[in-house]
Amino acid sequence: EGQTRFYDAYGNIYNCILAVGNAEKSIGRYYPILDFKEKSFLMRDITKIDKCKTCENALFCGGGCPNAIPAGLDIYSPNCMSFLNDIRCIVPIIYKQSYGENR
Numbered sequence: 001e002g003q004t005r006f007y008d009a010y011g012n013i014y015n016c017i018l019a020v021g022n023a024e025k026s027i028g029r030y031y032p033i034l035d036f037k038e039k040s041f042l043m044r045d046i047t048k049i050d051k052c053k054t055c056e057n058a059l060f061c062g063g064g065c066p067n068a069i070p071a072g073l074d075i076y077s078p079n080c081m082s083f084l085n086d087i088r089c090i091v092p093i094i095y096k097q098s099y100g101e102n103r
Helices: 081-099
Strands: 012-014
Touching: none
Parallel strands: none
Antiparallel strands: none
């Protein structure tokens, strides 16, 4: 696959360093046997998130960072806040810095 994986001392595998140590966010285990969760962040994409299927920003956002989904919510829940904040606040600032106020 070519993706980086992270491993903890308890046998868990993670797809993001921010998730390491939170077994709920692991994508599987490497000990005592190699086993990937059927429903994990590894399998999460916009085709499996209902809200993303009709969202005009889905291809840009990708469903948002799954590590910021509050505990207890389904991993196939969207996380739109970071992306929406970037689009509304950060992108205009970058545009103004790159192209000036008058363009």
